Amino acid sequence: MQLTVWTYEGPPHVGAMRIATAMRGVHYVLHAPQGDTYADLLFTMIERRDRRPPVTYTTFQARDLGGDTAGLLQTAMREAYARFAPQAMLVGASCTAELIQDDPAGLAQALDLPIPVVPLELPSYQRKENWGASETLYRIVRALAHPPRESPPNRRTKRARSVCNLLGPTALGFRHRDDLAEVTRLIVELGIDIGIVAPWDATPADLSRLPEADFNVVLYPEIALTTAQWLQRQFNQPYTRTVPIGAVATRQFVDEVAQLAGIDPARALAGAEQRSSWYARSVDSTYLTDKRVFVFGDATHAIAAARIAANELGFKVVGLGSYSREFARDVREAAASYGVEALITEDYLEVEARVSELQPELVLGTQMERHIAKRLGIPCAVISAPSHVQDFPARYSPQMGFEGANVIFDTWVHPLMMGLEEHLLGMFREDAEFNDTAPSHLGSQPTPIADSPTHGPIALPPAFAGSTWTAEAEQELHKIPFFVRGKARRNTERFAQERNVGLITLETLYDAKAHFGR
């Protein structure tokens, strides 16, 4: 058993729902007890979809368990087929139905419906949401994809333009709607045609034509990598490795796509509306240099965020982690390149302890980290699912492509104080307005976690213990603007601790400042 307060991912059948809901002409019959229907509200409330997910639940109850739950499942399939007339059906079990072992695959086969029925086996006690989405996409593509009419060489010579599929965007995905628009524009500008987008808006008939394209673009490896690998093995379709998040990665992505299509990338790169790189070079951004940033999210977004932070904004990555265990190796490699140890965990309390220990100046994380950062008084920007209603903005707000890089620049930099503003604050810090009670854009003052009565004890790192401050040093510390004071206190105490200095004087404060720098 694992003690869990909040979870980063839902169960695997929610991943399957994300695929079914993204598609058209598919219906998912889920053997599940009543209550599991809560998952509908993820789509209708969080994502604000205007339709119910195409899911029928058997909603069995205790009284059904002694009887014919298998019959219930068959009735649900038959009625769903009659009512919704889908082109293909997914059938599977949630965690409870998995235990009663009704064999959805066999029952579906026995019904002999005149459409493809794809049974899903999603082990609920081992796997989670993203894996469930990946497995579902793979199973449905595997069941429906036809071998292409022409072999790749013939196809290539017959067609004037290259064709690629876009794989990965789902319902309830973090900015998938806008990423898809942005990447589509990028690829079309290159002079490449888009074949099938899957699962987003795809029909079962569309999936059958996936193998016709020249190559696949994998937008979200957590969801589409397994499928792309299978398509490569089966139909010799290459797929892209670069995820176009950030200006640098977008340029690499354009090169990679152009190479796969055998064309010149210059056209797409020339027209790019790329402001973020220039903004990062502009003098107002110099204050961003070495800002200490902590990154946590799904593997793809976390790795991309760390790369942008380090290479495109000049931050210092002090922590990097992910809840995507399937991609832990990639995250560890990335972390090593920044000289930090990756944090691979599903336990948000562990993430909170790490953030509290590192005291970064910016947190890039999920909605959970946003909450952690808020409590610690640290600026934060959201970079990854799990999704919150705020992650489905009314405006166009991609993460991918050149516009995505612009969006990211704004989203990450705005929670910080602007450069000139920060400089002026330093200059005028003796003025009455710049004291602790002056209004701050960060809202209330940070609450130390250990003092919060609703919160369990999180051990503070040992560096905090053991030293006392002279009144004079304490007074000097209070002259430092509040938003960097915590770091100054911490650095000084660590400095004192390491040198066995029991009493922190004015001299210790400035010795520590000299030692640590800014």
Added chain:
Amino acid sequence: MNTRLQSCSAGDNVLRERGQREVFCGLTGIVWLHRKIQDAFFLVVGSRTCAHLIQSAAGVMIFAEPRFATAIMEERDLAGLVDANDELDRIVAQLLARRPDIKLLFLVGSCPSEVIKLDLSRAALRLSRQFSPAVRVLNYSGSGIETTFTQGEDACLASLVPVLPEAGPKAPSSLLIVGALADVVEDQFRRLFAALGISLVSFLPPRRSTELPTVGPSTHYLLAQPFLHETAHALEQRGCKRIVAPFPLGSEGTTVWLRAAAIQFSVDGAHFNAVTTPLRERADRAIGRYRPQLTGKRIFLFPDSQIEIPLARFLARELGVDLVEIGTPYLHREHLAAELALLPPEARLSEGQDVERQLDRCRQAAPDLVVCGLGLANPLEAEGFATKWSIELIFTPIQGYEQAGDLAELFARPLVRRARLVA
């Protein structure tokens, strides 16, 4: 999935359906119960789905550390129950070390824990012995195979009844109000009962586990919520007697509810009127403001919390609303007898659910307002229906005189909003 029409009494046609239910399971009750009992912790023994459900239901994600958590069962826990029990002990020890402020721990059963027959009552006994007297450990089921939405509260309160202190045979006559109410509502009722001269009044659940009410044959209990079948049964076992009444929704409902208690405690009729009339008049004024927006409007209620029938009675009698269909997950005739007597005789009731067929009926009837769960609301709005989320009727204080106007406003707001938005 069968549908049958059953005639129960004169003019009372109830459509009974069994099909897909679009309702929460009993685990959802934790979302309000953990706010109510301030030193209690709710540990769901379940799957990732359970954790995800509570997280999604809890105000569509509020990321503070709450007083609930899930012990997520994994593959190896399913292999052997002995190991599962060891694991549970380990998790509870870990939790109580982290949260020394907890005095009452509920182990909450889920669908998977029940299917594998993990005996949480034995676990609760074992852990109670281990952590007594600092922490008391109880258990109940919030599983979807046993409980529908508010039945989780029923199961929770029923698990508390056996540990309530015994009122001796010579104890004075006392009143127990049963069902979680918002603190503000509870305080209003406390003041009201005091003004009526009923002095020994307590509430279940209490705000702190150290303030458990005493019960016994001298206790009369009054239900504040219509979904407390098991709790009522457990109280009867302790010798308590139920005061028959409708539920305290609306001005009329609150008055009749209070009067039932007043009669039981021999409060003088003139005194009762003197105390309640000004409050009743104020509530009527508050409700009256919304009557122009609601009178003559046609409402369809999907089954959700079992408070649909008292709500429908309030809407029909105090606001002049036409009732198209009143859905309820269960119809508990005994506890709802006083409510059913007040409903318009032509009102159509449905018990249970087959959500697709019910949606067909709803579209066919084209009501002015649909009261439904979060999974249905936006899709129905997109189809052109005005909707009211039923879950708000559980999370918002709606009982009593001072909330009667707020309750009316909850139904008026979607209609007002639609009228206001230009595009």
